[in-house]
Amino acid sequence: MTKHKSLSADRIAEAMGRIDPVFLHSPVLSSEALGFELIAKDETDNPIRSFKGRGTGYFLAAHPGAAPLVTASAGNFGQGLAYNAARSGRALTVFASVNANPLKIEAMRRFGAEVRLEGEDFDAAKQAGRAFAHASGHVFVEDGASAEIAEGAGTIALELTQAAGRLDRVYLPLGNGALAAGMGAWIKARSPETRVIAVAAKDAPCMALSHQAGHPVSTRSANTIADGIAVREPVPEAVEWLKDTIDEVVLVDDDEILAAMRFARDEWTRIIEPAGAAGLAAILKDRASLQVQRVATPLCGGNVTAAQAKEWF
Numbered sequence: 155m156t157k158h159k160s161l162s163a164d165r166i167a168e169a170m171g172r173i174d175p176v177f178l179h180s181p182v183l184s185s186e187a188l189g190f191e192l193i194a195k196d197e198t199d200n201p202i203r204s205f206k207g208r209g210t211g212y213f214l215a216a217h218p219g220a221a222p223l224v225t226a227s228a229g230n231f232g233q234g235l236a237y238n239a240a241r242s243g244r245a246l247t248v249f250a251s252v253n254a255n256p257l258k259i260e261a262m263r264r265f266g267a268e269v270r271l272e273g274e275d276f277d278a279a280k281q282a283g284r285a286f287a288h289a290s291g292h293v294f295v296e297d298g299a300s301a302e303i304a305e306g307a308g309t310i311a312l313e314l315t316q317a318a319g320r321l322d323r324v325y326l327p328l329g330n331g332a333l334a335a336g337m338g339a340w341i342k343a344r345s346p347e348t349r350v351i352a353v354a355a356k357d358a359p360c361m362a363l364s365h366q367a368g369h370p371v372s373t374r375s376a377n378t379i380a381d382g383i384a385v386r387e388p389v390p391e392a393v394e395w396l397k398d399t400i401d402e403v404v405l406v407d408d409d410e411i412l413a414a415m416r417f418a419r420d421e422w423t424r425i426i427e428p429a430g431a432a433g434l435a436a437i438l439k440d441r442a443s444l445q446v447q448r449v450a451t452p453l454c455g456g457n458v459t460a461a462q463a464k465e466w467f
Contacts, residue, residue: 158301158390158391158394158395159301160301160395160398161301161304161305161308161335161336161339161395161399162301162305162339163308163339163340163343163344165301165302165305166305166308166309166311166312166336166339166340167312169208169212169302169305169306169308169309170309170312172211172212172215172216173207173208173211173212173215173306173309174207174211174237174238174241176200176201176207177200177205177207177208177211178208178309178313179313180195180196180197180199180200180205180310180313181195181196181199182194182195182196182313182314182317182318183195183196183422183424183453185421185422187421188437188438188441188444189441189445190441190444190445190446190447190448190449191447191448191449192437192449192450192451193314193317193318193321193448193449193450193451194418194422194434194450194451194452194453195310195313195314195450195451195452195453196422196424196453197310197430197452197453197454197455197456198424198425198426198430198453198454198455198456201237202230202233202234202237202261202265203230203455203456203457204230204233204234204382204430204454204455204456204457205230205307205310205333205452205454205455206230206231206233206234206235206297207233207234207237207238208234208306208307208309208310209234209297209300209302209303209304209305209306209307209332209336210231210234210235210237210238210239210295210303210306211234211238211306212302212303212305212306212309213235213238213295213300213302213303213306214235214238214239214242214244215302216302217302218242219244219293220243220244221244221292221293222244222245222246222247222290222292222293223235223239223244223245223246223247223292223293223294223295224246224247224248224249224283224284224286224287224290224292224293224294224295225246225247225248225249225283225294225295225296225297226248226249226250226276226279226280226282226283226284226296226297227248227249227250227258227262227276227279227297228250228251228254228255228258228276228381228382228384229250229254229255229257229258229259229261229262229381229382229457230258230382230455230457231297231330232248232250232258232262232267232269233258233261233262233265233457235248235267235295236248236262236265236266236267237265239266239267240265240266245268246266246267246268247267247268247269247270247283247286247292248262248267248268248269248270248283249269249270249271249272249273249279249280249282249283249286250262250269250270250271250272250276250279251271251272251273251274251275251276251278251279252271252272252273252274253274253275254271254276254279254381255381255457255459255462256459257457257458257459258457259271261457270282270283270286275376275384275386276376276381276384276385277376277385277386277387280296280387284296296330296389297330297332297389298329298330298331298332298335298389298391298392299389299390299391299392300332300391301391303332303336304331304332304333304335304336304339304392304395305336305339306336307332307333307335307336307337308336308337308339308340309336309340310333310336310337310452310454311324311336311337311338311339311340311341312340312344314337314450314452315340315341315344315345318448318450320345320347320348320448321341321345321348321448321449321450322348322349322444322447322448322449323348323349323350323351323444323447323448323449323450324337324341324348324349324350324351324449324450324451325351325352325353325433325434325436325437325449325450325451326338326350326351326352326353326400326433326451326452327352327353327382327383327429327430327431327432327433327452327454328352328353328354328361328362328383328403328432329354329361329382329383329384329385329429330361330385330389330392331361331388331389331391331392331393331395331396332392333452333454334350334352334392334396334399334400335392335395335396335399335400336399337350337399337452338350338352338395338396338398338399338400339395339398339399341399342398342399349401350399350400350401351400351401351402351403351404351436352365352396352400352402352403352404353403353404353405353406353432353433353435353436354383354403354404354405354406354432355376355378355380355383355384355405355406355407355408355411355429355432356378356405356406356407356408357375357376357377357378357407357408358373358375358376358377358378358380358383358384358385358386359373359405360372360373360376360385360386360387360388361385361388361392361393361396361403362403362404362405364388364393365393365396365397365400365403366403368393368397369393370387370388370389370390370393371388372386372387372388373386374386378408378411378428379408379411379412379428379466380408380411380427380428380429380431380432381427381428381429382427382428382429382430382455383429383432384429404436404439404440406432406435406436406439408428410435410436410438410439411428411431411432411435412428412466413435413438414426414431414432414434414435414437414438415427415428415431415466415467416466416467417434417438418431418434418453419467424453424456425456425458425463425467426453426455426456426458427455427456427457427458428466429454429455430452430453430454430455430456431453433451433452433454434451434453436451437449437451
């Protein structure tokens with residue numbers, strides 16, 4: 155296997171000066187409603203309502219140029235790349251599935267991306283996007299495969315540890331792996347006493363299976379309301395990084411995710427999309443074992459359509 159570029163806490167610190175400030179210093183929320191101190195980093199209060207502007211911003215700062223870009227996205231990564239590509243004057247084509255969230259599709263187009271809908275799910279759209287990039291000679295940008303994307307996401311952990319101090323556990327949503335790997339890299343380097351727990355959807359477990367096996371393990375389907383972490387083809391680079399940046403992977407089901415979304419609404423008046431609430435869902439699931447501990451998670455996306463809000467809330 156090719157040796158992948160390691161993640162660096164020093165580069166995470168450097169990324170703070172290269173990411174658009176509109177994505178930095180997100181609000182820190184707290185609650186003791188569960189009987190222990192819960193801290194949440196709210197990544198929904200920015201132009202794309204998710205954390206994806208961090209990693210895409212650092213990636214483009216580290217890879218300047220004029221070549222057109224291609225990516226695949228369930229929506230939030232595409233929004234982040236579109237926002238930062240427009241600021242850099244670069245053309246972007248995003249491949250999304252025919253079942254992608256229409257709110258996210260509209261937002262990607264609003265930020266300047268050409269969006270093509272192909273395939274029944276995210277991984278099918280990624281396959282189409284990769285083929286298009288190969289045929290056109292455009293640069294394919296894969297979420298979870300670039301160190302800078304993970305390190306940009308790692309700035310959330312830098313801000314979290316500065317704001318919250320000592321933490322016993324951090325729960326991190328796990329999809330393509332950039333968020334968990336990047337935040338985990340910072341925490342392992344700067345707060346090694348903190349246990350890092352990645353959280354995948356029960357019906358989209360490929361990254362959990364891959365971490366357990368120590369190599370990429372695909373699944374035949376990824377059926378969850380959490381579209382942002384609905385992955386069936388693991389990213390090999392992320393699988394490697396997670397070996398050193400997290401302690402375990404746990405699974406949550408859709409009902410547990412919905413309960414977490416409602417908790418965020420009731421406790422903090424925040425509307426969080428399913429993937430963005432996965433870490434919180436695991437905390438609620440583990441609440442009996444977390445008494446007297448200091449626990450944190452990012453609320454890492456808030457793109458919910460009116461129809462979805464009516465159904466879920």
